[in-house]
Amino acid sequence: xxxSDSSASFEETDTRHDEMHSTIEAWIDDLVDDxxxxxxxxxxxxxxxxxxxxxxxxxxxxxxxxxxxxxxxKVAGYNTxxxxxxxxxxxxxxxxxxxxxxxTKRCPECENSPSYHENxxxxxxxxxxxxxxxxxVGFKPAPVFDVSxxxxxxxPELETAAFGDTEDLVPALTRAADELGVxxxxxxxxxxxxxxxxxxxxxxxxxxxxxxxxxxxRPNQADLAVTLIHxxxxxxxxxxxxxxDKRSKREVEAEAIAYIVGRYFGLDTSGxxxxxxxxxxxxxxxxxxxxxxxxxxAQRIIEAVAEG
Numbered sequence: 001x002x003x004s005d006s007s008a009s010f011e012e013t014d015t016r017h018d019e020m021h022s023t024i025e026a027w028i029d030d031l032v033d034d035x036x037x038x039x040x041x042x043x044x045x046x047x048x049x050x051x052x053x054x055x056x057x058x059x060x061x062x063x064x065x066x067x068x069x070x071x072x073x074k075v076a077g078y079n080t081x082x083x084x085x086x087x088x089x090x091x092x093x094x095x096x097x098x099x100x101x102x103x104t105k106r107c108p109e110c111e112n113s114p115s116y117h118e119n120x121x122x123x124x125x126x127x128x129x130x131x132x133x134x135x136x137v138g139f140k141p142a143p144v145f146d147v148s149x150x151x152x153x154x155x156p157e158l159e160t161a162a163f164g165d166t167e168d169l170v171p172a173l174t175r176a177a178d179e180l181g182v183x184x185x186x187x188x189x190x191x192x193x194x195x196x197x198x199x200x201x202x203x204x205x206x207x208x209x210x211x212x213x214x215x216x217x218r219p220n221q222a223d224l225a226v227t228l229i230h231x232x233x234x235x236x237x238x239x240x241x242x243x244x245d246k247r248s249k250r251e252v253e254a255e256a257i258a259y260i261v262g263r264y265f266g267l268d269t270s271g272x273x274x275x276x277x278x279x280x281x282x283x284x285x286x287x288x289x290x291x292x293x294x295x296x297x298a299q300r301i302i303e304a305v306a307e308g
Contacts, residue, residue, distance in 0.1 A: 017299070024260055024295045031259055032287055034273035035280060044277055047156045051278075053084050061098040065144070068096045072146040073196040074155070081145060087152030095143030102140055105132040113137045158274040162226040162258075164267035169225045169305075173232075176304040182235050183212045184228065192216045199227040201234040211235035226262045226269060229301060233257040236297050251279050253294055256287050260298040265305075 038044050054074055057065065065072050075096065081087045107117045109124035116137070117129070147155065170186075177184040194200050199215040213231040218224055233254040255272050262269040280286070287294070 020299055020302075021295050024298060025291060027260055027263060028256065028288055028291055028294065031256060031273065031276070032285060034270055035276050035287075038273040038277040039280075043156070044158065044274065047158050047278075050085070050156055053080075057098065064098050065096055065146075069146050070193060071148065071195050072096065074147040075144045077142065077144050081150050081152075085150075085153065085155065087147070087150040089145050089150050093145060093149040095145060097141050098144055099139040100142035101136050102138045103134055104137055105129060106135045106137050107132060111135065111137065158278065160271040160275040161220055161223040162262050162267050162269045162271055163220070164222045164262075166221045166225050166265075166267070169265055169267075170221050170228070172305050173225055173228045176232075176301070176307075177213070179304040179307060180232055180236065180301070181211065182232060183210055185212065185214045186217050186224070187214050188217050198223075199231040201231045201239065203239075211239050222262070222267045225265075226258045226267065226272075229261045230254045230258040232301055233297055236300065237293065248279050249290075252276060252287060253290055253297075255279075256290070256294045257298045257301070260294065261301050261305075264298075264302055 054076060057075070065075055076085070078089055081089060102113075104113050106113055107122060107124050107129075108127070110117060110120055110122035112120055112122070114129040114132070117124075174184050174186070194214075194216070197216075198218075199213065202212050202214070203209045213228065213235060215224060215227045215231060231254075234250065237253055238250045255275050259269045259272040262272075276287070
């Protein structure tokens with residue numbers, strides 16, 4: 001994959017905007033190539049195979065999981081951890097309880113299982129219960145466990161972190177928050193409440209809609225800087241959007257902007273390709289379709305940092 005090994009600079013001339021846009025367009029081409037290479041790699045295919053074996057929990061179960069274990073990131077049943085991932089629940093761990101669907105044969109009329117059907121007033125008898133189709137008849141409590149409660153074979157991880165000499169980039173980015181209309185907080189790792197997320201964007205309160213960016217502190221300052229840029233991009237482009245179905249589009253735009261701004265300041269942001277490969281599936285070219293939004297927002301962040 002291509003690497004971002006040098007910063008870029010543009011003189012204050014009448015053509016500066018066009019020169020920057022042209023450079024960003026070339027970098028987006030590099031990023032698309034990197035995403036295609038990432039998607040074709042054995043590392044990504046192994047990661048994708050593992051991800052496909054985790055359930056996509058309902059909204060209700062997701063709330064139950066987060067309420068019982070706020071730091072949960074990957075959740076599965078006891079036997080799934082043992083049989084599919086060669087990991088074992090550690091002794092003394094408390095289960096996370098969710099509602100599991102009960103799938104069995106059910107009456108075409110009252111939709112009850114045969115045993116419950118016999119105790120209802122339903123008079124359906126056109127076909128015997130042995131010939132009924134299976135369907136959802138109810139829910140039952142079921143125990144699951146987060147990966148942090150297990151031990152054994154490691155799960156494959158994608159290397160998405162940025163690297164490089166940041167010098168004073170993180171302080172410069174935090175100073176730029178005022179120019180961008182954002183409140184920024186760097187939170188110690190032991191106080192972080194958002195699981196494996198590196199950063200979040202939210203509003204200050206119900207009455208104060210000022211965007212607040214919180215990022216998890218870490219030794220890798222280059223990666224911290226790129227996370228700040230990613231969350232800044234969300235505040236500038238997506239803060240007032242509430243369409244859950246568009247999350248993939250939002251993540252792609254924010255990470256592409258983080259890739260560009262980080263690269264502008266001399267960081268190696270090639271790890272963004274793996275991050276975007278996980279969101280893009282087979283549509284890496286869509287990033288080029290959003291070049292206008294990506295380019296203008298990246299330039300706005302660059303200029304805010306320069307003015308700070």
